[in-house]
Amino acid sequence: xxxxxxLGVGAFLAGGxxxxxxxxxxxxxxxxxxxxxxxxxxxxxxxxx
Numbered sequence: 001x002x003x004x005x006x007l008g009v010g011a012f013l014a015g016g017x018x019x020x021x022x023x024x025x026x027x028x029x030x031x032x033x034x035x036x037x038x039x040x041x042x043x044x045x046x047x048x049x
Contacts, residue, residue, distance in 0.1 A: 005042040035044030 017033035 003047045004042035006040045006047070009039045010044065013037035013040065 013033050014037040017030050017037060020030050020033060
């Protein structure tokens with residue numbers, strides 16, 4: 001159950017990173033959003049082990 005929630009949060013953050021890139025936001029915000037998205041996906045994967 002929590003893996004599905006984490007994957008949803010990761011997808012939301014990835015969409016936010018793409019949106020920030022389109023808005024020409026500062027690079028650190030884009031990297032932070034992608035990093036958090038990757039962390040959520042990795043945590044979801046780890047919960048399925």
